[in-house]
Amino acid sequence: MKLFTIFLDGTLTPSARLRQQIAGSICIAADGGIRHAARLGLQPELWLGDFDSAGPAVPEQFHSVPRQYFPPDKDKTDGALAIEAALKRGAQKLVLCGAFGGERLDHSLLHITLAIALAKKNIPCLLTNGETEGYPLLKGDTHLDLPPxxxxxxxxxxxxxxxxxxxxxxxxxxxxxRLGSLHALSNESCGRVHISLRAGYGILLAKLNL
Incomplete structure (x- = not known):
């Protein structure tokens, strides 16, 4: 399964678990998400966006990375454009690194809806900032390997x-x-977690113990 990592402009805490999740993946950086690639020592194959959050200084190791510029006034976020670029390159599975946190709550919420839309197209998508992971849940069975x-x-x-x-x-x-129910809030894994839905959809958010 062709795995792509999208570096977004949220927060990111590198961890052994995160490094394992993105090992062997093809990387694309969306604007300021390039800083996460630098911290992880990874070389994106594409860096795109309107470059309003990356800053003027480009790390030396990224001078050769192809860049794709978009105007600030556009109808898609840099993250959404990065996902589209990954899909055009044949992505079959995505990890959205830096999907949560940062200054834009609207972007974090958008990333959740994008992940749901991808899941509905049978493209698995993990959202993570290294401390919190998000898993889209649709009708059917989902198995998650969460630390006890x-x-x-x-x-x-x-x-x-x-x-x-x-x-x-x-x-x-x-x-x-019903929508807004609290019955599945603040649960705790005992290891491998099995979720089954007969109808509806949602997101599972896991807070890792680092």
């Missing part, structure tokens, strides 16, 4: 039917939840 003791919350982005959670401190069986 990891706190996680399942946030429905629609009404949910037939929610089953196993491998957690508080399991659920065939649970129905």
């Amino acid at each position: 003791g990891t706190m996680f919350s399942l946030i429905g982005l629609s009404a949910i039917k037939g929610l089953t959670i196993r491998g957690a401190r508080w399991n659920l069986e065939n649970h129905n939840a």
Whole structure:
């Protein structure tokens, strides 16, 4: 499965787990996300955006990286453009590094909706900033390898039917939840977590113990 890492302009805490998740991937940097590539010692194959957040100084190791410029006044974010570029290059799986945090809450929320849209096209997508991971959840089964003791919350982005959670401190069986329900908040993994939905969709957010 062709894996791409998209470096976004949110926060990022490098960790052994994150390095393992992006190992062997092809990297694309969206504007200020280039700083994460520098910290991880990775060379993107493309650097794109309107370059309003990257700063004027370009690290020497990135002088040879191809750049694609876009005007500031556009109808897509730099992150969305980076995802499109990855898909055009044959991406079959994506890791969005720096998907959370930073100054733009609207961008963080957009990244969640983009990940949901990708999942609906059968393209797995992990959102992460190294401390928090996000997993889109759709109808069907999802299996997640979370370290034991990891706190996680399942946030429905629609009404949910037939929610089953196993491998957690508080399991659920065939649970129905209205939009805004708190029943799947602040759970804790016991290892491999199994999530099943009969209808609806949402996002699972896991807070890692670093």
